Amino acid sequence: MNAKDKITHAQVEELEFLLRKISAIIKRRGRDILTNFKITPPQFNALLVLRRHGDMTIGELGEQMYLACSTATDLVDRMERNGLVERVRDTNDRRVIRIHVLEKGEEILGEVMTARTDYLEEVLEHVSSNECQVMIQSMSLLYKMMTEEELA
Amino acid sequence: MNAKDKITHAQVEELEFLLRKISAIIKRRGRDILTNFKITPPQFNALLVLRRHGDMTIGELGEQMYLACSTATDLVDRMERNGLVERVRDTNDRRVIRIHVLEKGEEILGEVMTARTDYLEEVLEHVSSNECQVMIQSMSLLYKMMTEEELA
Numbered sequence: 476m477n478a479k480d481k482i483t484h485a486q487v488e489e490l491e492f493l494l495r496k497i498s499a500i501i502k503r504r505g506r507d508i509l510t511n512f513k514i515t516p517p518q519f520n521a522l523l524v525l526r527r528h529g530d531m532t533i534g535e536l537g538e539q540m541y542l543a544c545s546t547a548t549d550l551v552d553r554m555e556r557n558g559l560v561e562r563v564r565d566t567n568d569r570r571v572i573r574i575h576v577l578e579k580g581e582e583i584l585g586e587v588m589t590a591r592t593d594y595l596e597e598v599l600e601h602v603s604s605n606e607c608q609v610m611i612q613s614m615s616l617l618y619k620m621m622t623e624e625e626l627a
Numbered sequence: 628m629n630a631k632d633k634i635t636h637a638q639v640e641e642l643e644f645l646l647r648k649i650s651a652i653i654k655r656r657g658r659d660i661l662t663n664f665k666i667t668p669p670q671f672n673a674l675l676v677l678r679r680h681g682d683m684t685i686g687e688l689g690e691q692m693y694l695a696c697s698t699a700t701d702l703v704d705r706m707e708r709n710g711l712v713e714r715v716r717d718t719n720d721r722r723v724i725r726i727h728v729l730e731k732g733e734e735i736l737g738e739v740m741t742a743r744t745d746y747l748e749e750v751l752e753h754v755s756s757n758e759c760q761v762m763i764q765s766m767s768l769l770y771k772m773m774t775e776e777e778l779a
Contacts, residue, residue, distance in 0.1 A: 490751075592640055604633060609765050
């Protein structure tokens with residue numbers, strides 16, 4: 476990369492602004508959507524993590540969500556009372572207990588995801604498929620770079 | 628826009644995924660950065676809002692931040708004790724009290740913003756200026772569409 480290809484400080488500042496604003500709207504809209512589903516943002520995030528990783532111990536779930544062990548335990552207790560998950564004993568090592576998503580949890584997760592994509596579909600109403608593809612490429616690149624930076 | 632230019636459901640789902648992931652990383656990194664500055668995420672957000680809008684009443688600040696009045700008052704109390712802001716009486720109408728950012732608040736805000744752009748600069752290390760410009764254009768378009776949808 477030669478000098479004139481180098482990113483300017485103004486570009487970084489502009490991108491920081493846009494990411495901060497877009498993230499704030501996504502967060503606010505995500506919360507609004509959840510109020511229709513009797514599920515809190517941490518409960519929704521826990522369901523997403525469990526769907527991605529499969530059954531996990533409370534320790535593993537808490538680690539993925541950056542929660543203290545007691546907070547993760549409280550969260551799972553509330554989700555269990557809510558009928559979203561259940562505690563399941565490992566058949567090989569009965570000392571190990573894992574969290575398993577129940578049908579009600581899967582259902583709510585599906586409904587929330589549909590509401591989120593419906594919202595985005597509305598936002599993108601006047602955006603062409605090509606423009607959307609450029610967005611996807613740009614954000615894929617950004618996401619890749621962010622993930623690599625996290626691992627570095 | 629003709630039919631083949633229409634955004635597909637798969638594109639919307641991919642964009643939802645990317646936005647959710649990128650927002651989560653931005654949030655986590657933002658929190659990590661704040662731990663070095665003795666300031667909480669809501670205090671940082673309040674400083675950002677006050678910088679954009681100038682001195683505001685607690686009611687106006689709470690409205691901008693989607694906080695209940697008692698929560699906004701608690702937040703301002705803690706920020707005042709922290710030396711970040713002060714309460715100032717309106718010179719024309721002494722019943723009106725506004726929140727004013729103090730020098731320490733401005734300083735911390737500046738330092739946090741620098742840390743945030745430093746992080747992003749690191750993320751974008753191997754991205755060319757052109758690629759970054761495409762990111763900015765894509766995200767500007769998305770931000771514009773999101774803002775229009777909020778007003779609709």
